[in-house]
Amino acid sequence: MAERNHEVTQVQPLLTSEGALREPGWSRKLYQVYDRKAIKAPAFRIKEWDYYLVVGKDFAAAFTISDDGYIGLQSVSLLDFTQDGKPWEQTSTVLVPFTMGRLHMPHTTERGNVSFRNKKLDMNFYKYEGGRHILVEYKEFLDGKTFTADIKLDEPEMDTMVIATPWDEKKTAFYYNRKINCMRASGYVEFNGKRYEFNPATDYGTLDWGRGVWTYDNTWYWGSGNATIKGKPFGFNIGYGFGNTAAASENIVFYDGVGHKLDDVSFNIPKDANGNPDYMKPWTFTSSDGRFEADFVPILDRAAKIDLKVIISDQHQVFGRMTGKAILDNGEVLEFKDLLCFAEDVHNKY
Numbered sequence: 001m002a003e004r005n006h007e008v009t010q011v012q013p014l015l016t017s018e019g020a021l022r023e024p025g026w027s028r029k030l031y032q033v034y035d036r037k038a039i040k041a042p043a044f045r046i047k048e049w050d051y052y053l054v055v056g057k058d059f060a061a062a063f064t065i066s067d068d069g070y071i072g073l074q075s076v077s078l079l080d081f082t083q084d085g086k087p088w089e090q091t092s093t094v095l096v097p098f099t100m101g102r103l104h105m106p107h108t109t110e111r112g113n114v115s116f117r118n119k120k121l122d123m124n125f126y127k128y129e130g131g132r133h134i135l136v137e138y139k140e141f142l143d144g145k146t147f148t149a150d151i152k153l154d155e156p157e158m159d160t161m162v163i164a165t166p167w168d169e170k171k172t173a174f175y176y177n178r179k180i181n182c183m184r185a186s187g188y189v190e191f192n193g194k195r196y197e198f199n200p201a202t203d204y205g206t207l208d209w210g211r212g213v214w215t216y217d218n219t220w221y222w223g224s225g226n227a228t229i230k231g232k233p234f235g236f237n238i239g240y241g242f243g244n245t246a247a248a249s250e251n252i253v254f255y256d257g258v259g260h261k262l263d264d265v266s267f268n269i270p271k272d273a274n275g276n277p278d279y280m281k282p283w284t285f286t287s288s289d290g291r292f293e294a295d296f297v298p299i300l301d302r303a304a305k306i307d308l309k310v311i312i313s314d315q316h317q318v319f320g321r322m323t324g325k326a327i328l329d330n331g332e333v334l335e336f337k338d339l340l341c342f343a344e345d346v347h348n349k350y
Helices: none
Strands: 025-027 046-055 059-067 071-080 088-097 112-115 120-127 131-142 145-154 161-166 174-193 194-198 204-213 215-231 234-241 252-255 260-261 265-268 282-287 292-307 313-328 333-349
Touching: 046 145, 046 215, 046 292, 046 333, 059 112, 059 120, 059 145, 059 204, 071 120, 071 131, 071 145, 071 292, 088 131, 088 292, 131 174, 145 204, 174 234, 204 215, 204 234, 234 265, 234 333, 282 313, 292 333
Parallel strands: none
Antiparallel strands: 025 161, 046 059, 046 204, 059 071, 071 088, 112 120, 120 131, 131 145, 145 174, 161 174, 174 194, 174 204, 215 234, 215 333, 234 252, 252 260, 265 282, 282 292, 292 313, 313 333
16 A cells, blocks of 8 residues: 655656656645656646635735646636625636647646736746745636736745646546745735735745646635744645645645645535535634644635536535644644635536
8 A cells, every 4th residue: 555645755757658647745835847848648638726815804805827738717806805794806807718838838837827818817937036926917817807916925935735646537637736825925916906015024925837748527625725824834735635646635725834744634525405515604623743734714605617618517515714723743832713715616627
């Protein structure tokens, strides 16, 4: 049986000559080298995306540039958890058919810029030494009004969460993903005359960088959050769902730049009278090793559904406040209270 939570530490090609993952597992940095040309799958099956979530005191903004083969999905979300006492969100999306690699997504997170431009949307993710810069102008974001963003994320040398996951049913299918938490955020987003400012003392951004070839029908669960605890950056990445995760989970806690690996974390989503998920009732999170235990009180369900028959996406990204504890490798207990974060349940067929 493969070692649970196997850590990859050697720089090497991600894929074998047959297009299979060379070494399934997790790592703190992007040691395994992604090469689109090494993939043994049609271009329309290759999925590449960069997703940023930046969370302020009582608001958040999210940005996606993606090339998912036969479709590209470029989106911007603005979430206001206090507007007129009622949480509010708007997600606007540009769908581009048959991108098939035309966006030239970088093969690494360490360098390279990502941009998308059309008549409505001008979105740019710039990488520079020690940080990242998000610049966005979305005309007619909502009601004919323009959304703008100018955000900088500080990226010091620190551990991150990298996962390389295979599928049993298709050897050339793989999920290669890096989550970068705890990037201090500065700058602003602006919409409808309201300017939302990020404070680098308290506010953070997260990057979800993914490359891979999936099987057709998948469900995943993912949660992430950041905060300052005892004056130091704290973050977590939790999730599970698709692929064979026998080699490693993607559950980890970050504190002061160091990653503390966790085993399995379960998302306990309440059910309604008919047995369906009731996303707006309080959730709990429990861990097999007892090192991550939390309660989660939802504020807003950013629900989105696309049904194009062949392509189906049913997403519930639920934002709320989490209270609980995380235990570091040395046994130190970190308690957090009302941490603004999200947890999601996503089912995709594409």
